[in-house]
Amino acid sequence: MIKIKQGLNLPITGSPEDRVSDPITTRSVGLLGGDYLGLKPKVLISPGEFVKIGQPLFHDKNNPGVPFTSPASGVVQSINRGARRSLQSIVIDVEEGEKISFKPLSQKEVELSDSAKIRGRIIDSGLWTSFKTRPFSKIPSINSNPSAIFVNTMDTNPLSVNPEIILEIKKDSFTKGINVLKKLTNNPIHLCTCKNTILEVEKDKHIFHHTFSGPHPSGLTGTHMHHISPASLSNVNWSINYSDVIALGEFFETGEIPTHKFISLGGPQVIEPKIFLTRVGASTDEICNGELKLANNRIISGSVIGGREAMGAFSYLGKYHNQISVIEEASPEDRELFDWGRLGFNRYSVIPLFISNFLKSKKYNLKTLMYGPDRAILPIGTYEKVFPLEMLITVLLRYIVVGDTEKIQSLGGLELDEEDLALCSFVCPSKYDFGSLLKENLARIEIEG
Template identity: 30%
Template sequence: MAQNMEMRIDIKVGLNLRFEGAPEQTLLGRVVSDTVAVQLQDYRGLQPKLQVASGDRVLVGQPLLQDRGRPELVATAPVAGTVKSINRGARRRLSQIILQADGAESVPFPTFDSRQIDGLGAAKVREALQQSGLWLALRARPFDCVASPAIQPRALFITAIDSNPLAADPAVVIEARREEFIAGVSALAQLPSGNTYVCLAPDTNIPLPQNARVQRAEFGGPHPAGLPGTHLHATGLEVRREPDLWHVGYQDVIAFGSLLLRGQLDGERVIALAGPGVENPGLMQVRLGSALSALPVPHKEMDKQVIAGPLLGLAKKADYLGRFDLQVSVFPAGASVRKSGGIWRNAALRLLATPRTSESLPPVVRPHAGMLPVEVFERVWPYRTSPAALLRAVLIGDPDDAVQLGCLGLAEEDLALCNLVCPSGQDYAGALRRTLERIEQQL
């Protein structure tokens, strides 16, 4: 039987932030939201064409929309019910589909046993992903867009580590669904021409299928040790302009394994509900796209704001969970969200750095006198390149220099710590996205 390859990477720089209200790593219950949202902002690169109208009945796994140029790419319903509303944003672009959940009927999909899954082949794996809508969980670098079905990936990164503050421990979630996770990894590993890297925290007891092309990659150290950009960079793979390095989250791997074993689309995820505004922080099972108003908050006696998404990178005030949101945090109303940089506290919250970092740098405090800005960035920059030149290139919008300096392997979340520690409050994450869009337009 083929043995898994193993690698261990220790991230020496970064920043771990600790807040009050860390979640107990225990599933506390299940929340049933009467309405859920499918949000188009979660699917970069998709050109949507509606397949339903307001008032239509839908089943779990039924297509709601498809890509105009690639009709095999569909977004499917995570619940059974009725299309409550179809919302549009600027220039009448489709932005959101709201579903009223009132049933459990599901579109049936083919089932396979574990031995069959091991030998499915890339074509059948692609077919299952596309028909179920789970293909949209695959994201590609560069550009961090929906993976193209016309491309065979050189490598696949399965993110089974989360170094964001107040996040759920992936090992806890995976342990409860070992069979589905192993099945999902086994199937997805048939897609790339090269290795599938299952990225984990050190010494994590997460099971893997016995496959020589499935590599166990452990990442230790502070945030951003849990980000796909860090994992991709650590392998030393060249990032080309063709988006052929893919990544996928561990709960989507579980959902795909469940689809193959059970023949039904799993429209639920486990999230961390945490923060100083939650009395009993822990893990909750929720529907994809659940309304935040359905969650059991607020509890403590304070004015609050509820934030969806990781605190370092893409945290946002919203009415519904996004497709990739695996945490919801509740903070005092006075806390502010820095653009693409995270949520920060008023004086009531504690902000600490781990011993691996030389000092804590709250965003409201400038570095001490005499420290050059480049030194600030180097303390949170885990990549081989020097940060100063790249950050300058994306700020001025120079795509040629940015490519030479390594921007193609990055997404906004990878520059969130630079936003945080920047003494002048620059939005490097937003500048990176604009630069990537210019590069993509040139292709």
């Protein structure tokens, strides 16, 4: 077992109970262009057109052969574009209708099928987008082969679903999904779990089982890869989340593209935090309707430290998100005069500024307030407390801020994704959003080297 010591379990109120509540359905779903880095879409449908489940909605000109398919049948309500005609979202009003189906394959048929056939079915179904490369966190090209595939069955993000609950319900589908992955490559498949997992991992020459423990980010794929097989330009790994492995297993078993998944709704502003089944790409506004305390709330697709604000054209569940988080928007009245000099019974800080630092079990109704503007990076050991990878993190963050791509590569920056720096951004006394800066630098490295 690999024990992670540095990190932080954010003490925020509103964690969901460890049980599954009733499903929540929505009348609209959306595919978000921002979920796919480097996307240059060729849209194949028009507003007002009726689409089937599994019908391609667009292709990526930068990654030929990968279809992005509809998670629901219905009428295309809108195609939202942003600056330079970037694709923000495609919104579909859900109606009962046709679906694109495939021939179901039994486990024996999967085992007897060749790799090309299995790969082709995954691509045609649209489930190829479940994979992400490291470095660069992009959908792999259809002809590429990974150095290893990392299957993540953990989630240590604040307010997240406990994956063990879902795996207990969908254990058979997960196992079938793993068998599908084994047909994609002869290289290692690293199954990363918490200790005492309910999964029964069979001995297999391709499957390597690793257990992790400790605070967040012990459940992130970047942490797993760093300790097992660090990603680099010459060692390109793929990753896939447990919910997408379940979807693969269900697809091959039934021949139908899965349209639902389990997620959590949590945070200080949620009346009753819960885990439930909903549509892939579900409307976050519809899910949160009647579930929130009356206030000026911020709805987030993903975690409170690494998610994306779900608002307007973006108010839909992200492809790679298994949670919706809600916190209150801060107001000017939330700032107090000389607040840094107060005792701070209800204030949280990673460094021991307030008396609340001694109240280890206390949880807080955290808001969006940042307590100050950007300023110079201060090397006071804050980042080292929450970053468990063996890197010179303060030095690396400095080079990420100034955009020195050569230094970023030499210090291990290619191993990282935005989520790996979310805690560094949260504890940063300088108020930098390191994740977005990392994304900009990785895009430059991919183009310029």
